[in-house]
Amino acid sequence: MTLEMWLVLGILATAVFLFITEWLRVDVVAVGVVLALMLTGVLTTGEALAGFSSTAVLTIAALFVVGGAVLHTGLAGAIGRRILTVAGNSEWRLVLVIMGAVALLSGFMSDTGTVAVLLPAIISLSINTKISPAKLLIPLAFGSLLGGAMTLIGTPPNIIVSDVLRDAGYEPFFFFSYTPMGLILAAIGIAFMLFVGRRLLPDRTVIVEKQIVATPKELLDTYRLPENLLRLRVRRGSELIGRTVIESALRDQFDVTVLKIMRPPSLWELAESGSTDADPKDTPIIPDEDVTIQRNDVLVVQGEDDAVNQAAIRWHLAVQPAKPKDSKALLSRExxxxxxxxxxxxxxxxxxxxxxxxxxxxxxxxxxxxxxxxxxxxxxxxxxxxxxxxxxxxxxxxxxxxxxxxxxxxxxxGEPESEIDRPPRSKARWAAAIMVGMLVLMVGEFVPLVTAALVAALLVVLTGCLTMDRAYDAIDWKSIVLISGMLPMSTALQKVGLVDVIANGFVETLGERGPLAVMIGLFLLTSLFTQVLSNTATTVVIAPIALVAAETLGIQPQGFLMAVAIAASMAFASPVASPTNTLVMGAGNYRFSDYVKVGVPLILLMLVAVALLLPLIFPF
Missing domain, CATH: 3.30.70.1450 (Regulator of K+ conductance, C-terminal domain)
Known part of the structure; x- marks a missing residue:
């Protein structure tokens, strides 16, 4: 072992430790990895920063934008709800339809986005059918992970292993290269959940009973929010004049919330407009942190009568009853x-x-x-x-x-903002057409994958499916920085020879038992790491090892790399293994042990299926 090898191992071990403990954000850790590799001289500046210009990173970022358009226009929700209408009231049928539907959607868009869209509908279904959400939500999360393994764009690890093949001079995976094995695994996973998994799931309802997904208007009624509205007029000489809402400390000191500021027009504005209205209209202002309170402003506030009166005395304000239109301070287009x-x-x-x-x-x-x-x-x-x-x-x-x-x-x-800020239905049709066009370009290989994704991302903005600001918001920048920062670690492992050392260790240990034993070892290692690390970070590290192991054995590497990509999606045994697992944990009132009881047997079942069938699809 050389000094450079120990340096890279130390950086990798530190990164893994920080990923597991979450003492720092994963994107911060990834940037730290880049800097450490540069400062130690293991990589040149160009090599360390190459991840930020990787075609895999650009493709994934563009796919986030396209997926954001599908979500924002309501297309994903409409498709999901249409599918769920056939589910009926049977728990068995609900699990079958939910897992099938989410697997189908996750093959073409973000796993997390798919689960977030369907989660409210499934909670409502569970309430209406008197079936515990705990029986339905882990199947929802697991179905999304299985669906991600069915297409090239289903999950980032699939794109990463395809790029590893291409960079090494091999033919990369095509759009539907994953589909035969992915469909088999999805069918096995759904069957397992139907006949075994759902019987291992708990039957808890306590949290969800408090958690019915309501529209914004229903929330106003449920929490009786309009009832405690009052007005406070800022009198001449009030010490509030010139202060911001935060500086007023109305919330901290008196438990009074300023919802809106109604500002009357100045004499200058009245003169300019030539208005003769005896009751000129006030200008509504959202009380942002940089808005200062002026004389004669009317603060629409929420709070108990006694608290509002105390605040009025402290700041020399006049208390007035709320007007019917003041309830709009709680709910509007803004x-x-x-x-x-x-x-x-x-x-x-x-x-x-x-x-x-x-x-x-x-x-x-x-x-x-x-x-x-x-x-x-x-x-x-x-x-x-x-x-x-x-x-x-x-x-x-x-x-x-x-x-x-x-x-x-x-x-x-739910999607609370969709009640107010949903694009016209025609935009959903545009989003559907653009996504179908993108898939045609990818499947037909008329242009490179990254080109098809970038064209689609540009079109969803140009057609108004997403504004440019929303397009930026749709990108999971934490994931982008994570991938960009960890790709140089793969380069470093190869450059200092650690990939060869680890791959040779695999071959020496398991190679005597044949390529199948090595593939099983890679699957187990990947699936173990992906329970505690990002599946993307895991793939970036292990994919090059799988490639070199295959080359050392003198066999085609596609089977090994496909096994790594599939194992990276088998994040079933921990609530933190995937954002989808975390997303359903609270809503289903799950415990860590629930994921272990259902997830570990499912991972082992997937391992058996991969060991038996993957060599037939991608012969060694």
Whole structure:
């Protein structure tokens, strides 16, 4: 072992440790890997930064945009709901239809996006059919993972192993190269869940009973939000004049939430407009952190009468009754309300809203906290948040949508913003046409994969399916940086000779028993790592090892690399192995052991299927 080998091993081990402990964000760790490889001289600057220009990275980013258009236009939701209408009331039939539907959708779009779209519909189905959501949601998550293994674009590891083949001079995988094995594995997985897995799942309903996915208007009624609205007029001489809403501390000191500022026109504005209206219209202003309060502003607030009166006395404000139109301060085209569920690994657990400075950090106001089994109103200042708590938040729709970027901390229930900010139905037809066109280009190999994906991404913006801002939001930048940062680690492993060392170790240890034993070893190693690491990071490290192992044995490498890609999708045994598993954990009230009981037997069953059938599809 050379010094460079030890350096690379040390960097890799540190990265794996940080991925598992999550002391740092995975994208931060990936950037650290790039810098460490440059600073130690293992890679040149060009080699270390090559991942950011990789065709695999560009393809995945473009596919995020196309998938975002499919989600935002409502196309995915419409397809999913149409499929679920045939599910009926039988648990057996529901599991069959749910897994089949989500596997089909996940073959062509993001696993996480597919689950997020179908999750509310399935929770509603479970409530209507009196079937525990715990019986349906792990099948939903597992079905999405199985579907990702069916096409080239189903999941990033599939694209990565195809690029490894191409870069090594072999024929890469085509769009449907994964489909024969993927369909078999999906069928086996669905059969397992129907006859064995669903019997191992718990029958818990406590959290979900508090978790019916409601529309924004229903939330207003459920939490009786319009009832505590009042107006506060800013009098002459008030110390609030010139302060921002945050500086007023109305929320922190008096538990009074400013929902909107109604600003009367100035005399200059009236003179310019020539208005003779005896009751000129006020201008509604959303109370952003940079908006300062002016004299005669009317603050539309929510709070208990006593608290509002105390705030009025402190700041020399006039209390006025709310007008009927003030309820629009809670729900309009710009602002709205939504429910957020706190998953088991949220960084907010054990903290109060004040501890995390929720309003400042996320630019949203928490109106209520709901806790399963607790009927009393929880204090917004002092309540320490727990797993399963639901926060009702109010603010701009765009800020609510941005919470989807914090997947570890929140699950945004349903698609609340779609009630207000949904493109016309014609845009869904455009999104469908563009996606079909992209698939035709990919399947027919008329242009390279990255070209087809980039053309489709551009078209969804040009046709208005997504604005450019929403296109940027649709890209999971954490995943993009993770892939870009870990690809140079693959280069470093090969450059210093560690890939050869590890591959030779595999061959020496298992090679005597034949290529099948080596493939089984690669499958087990990949599936073990993917339970605790990103499937993408796992694939980036192990795919080159599989390639060299095949070359050392003197066999075609396609079977080994396909085994690695499939194993990377077998993230069944841990709630943190995949975002889809985490997404359903809170809604199904699952425990870690539930994933182990169902996931480990399923992984072993998939291993048997791969060992028996993959060599027939890709002979050694």
């Amino acid at each position: 602002v709205g309300v939504a429910e957020l569920l706190l998953p088991p690994r949220s960084s907010l657990l054990g903290k109060t809203l004040a501890d995390v400075r929720f309003g400042t950090t996320y630019r949203l106001t928490v109106l209520a906290i709901s806790r399963p089994g607790v009927g009393d109103k929880l204090d917004l200042k002092t309540t320490q948040l727990r797993f399963g708590d639901t926060l009702v938040v109010q603010g701009r729709w765009r800020d609510i949508s941005h919470l989807r970027d914090f997947r570890r901390d929140f699950v945004v229930m």
